[in-house]
Amino acid sequence: MLVRPKGGILDPQGEAVERSLHQLGFPVGDARVGRVIDLEVDAASSEEARAQVEQMCERLLANPLIESYEIEIEDRPA
Amino acid sequence: MTERRPRIGVLVFPGSNDDRDAAWALSALGGEPQLVWHAEPELPRVDAVVLPGGFSYGDYLRVGAIARFAPAMDAVADFAHDGGPVLGICNGFQILCEAGLLPGALRPNAALSFVCRDVPLVVERADTSFTARCEPGQTLVIPVKHGDGCYQAPPELPASQVVLRYAPGENPNGSDGDIAAVINEAGNVLGLMPHPEHAVDTLLGSADGGLILASLVDAARERSYAHA
Numbered sequence: 585m586l587v588r589p590k591g592g593i594l595d596p597q598g599e600a601v602e603r604s605l606h607q608l609g610f611p612v613g614d615a616r617v618g619r620v621i622d623l624e625v626d627a628a629s630s631e632e633a634r635a636q637v638e639q640m641c642e643r644l645l646a647n648p649l650i651e652s653y654e655i656e657i658e659d660r661p662a
Numbered sequence: 663m664t665e666r667r668p669r670i671g672v673l674v675f676p677g678s679n680d681d682r683d684a685a686w687a688l689s690a691l692g693g694e695p696q697l698v699w700h701a702e703p704e705l706p707r708v709d710a711v712v713l714p715g716g717f718s719y720g721d722y723l724r725v726g727a728i729a730r731f732a733p734a735m736d737a738v739a740d741f742a743h744d745g746g747p748v749l750g751i752c753n754g755f756q757i758l759c760e761a762g763l764l765p766g767a768l769r770p771n772a773a774l775s776f777v778c779r780d781v782p783l784v785v786e787r788a789d790t791s792f793t794a795r796c797e798p799g800q801t802l803v804i805p806v807k808h809g810d811g812c813y814q815a816p817p818e819l820p821a822s823q824v825v826l827r828y829a830p831g832e833n834p835n836g837s838d839g840d841i842a843a844v845i846n847e848a849g850n851v852l853g854l855m856p857h858p859e860h861a862v863d864t865l866l867g868s869a870d871g872g873l874i875l876a877s878l879v880d881a882a883r884e885r886s887y888a889h890a
Contacts, residue, residue, distance in 0.1 A: 589769075593769070593814065594769065594772060594812065594814075594836065596769075596770055596771070596772050596773065596774045596812075597770065597774065600774055644727060644728075644731070645723070647724055647727070647760065647767055649766070649767045649814065649816065650767045650769060
């Protein structure tokens, strides 16, 4: 899961990172800092795994008021 | 006849660190505090609940995000839905937002630095269970100490749910609308970032926090008579 501050929400960490990158000579814009959560899910299909992970994001891993999330599923045979 | 000392539950999470200060202040102001461990599935018989400041679960994931799933929080939600007064201070405010008992969320301070100082606050509403001893428009001086106090208000938040604001030019964390304290729609759950329990004696700089905690003790006492 990739969890990051929603667009329009102030992201002071992103701003600090952007300023530092400017000092290093990288003229980047719109830096946002989020977090990556890796975990293993036991599921019969990737659809089922995605449904479980969505629940996890809605209930705990992200705060939908202020954060958006993306889910990436990687199959790993049992 | 002496006044009844209402029982006030003070929750203790792993990482709470203002629980004893809150209990001491409530006791000094006429309450009978009772510490409640977060793993308790039920509250003892109490007439008000305080969620104290601290760093529950090391602020892992997001502030308050893990503490809201403590067994005692289900009991706090039931207590709140029954109309019981619930006060969340700092980390307690963060937990109440994560639990959905208060609107909005708290984000890292806009300047990213931890702030620890006295701040002047303006009383927007003096007709709540938490501010009844204040005057509307009164300025209170109460310390803040937090790294995640930037209140993100939902766009539809009515001004009537803002109880305290940082005085003009004194916003320590970048909060929307200088908001320092928010109340739920029903008017029985309040969260604030400043620490009233650290301002109950002029020897420590200010006794203004005592107005908030004493208001809560009054509300708890009223409830104790109503439920006697």
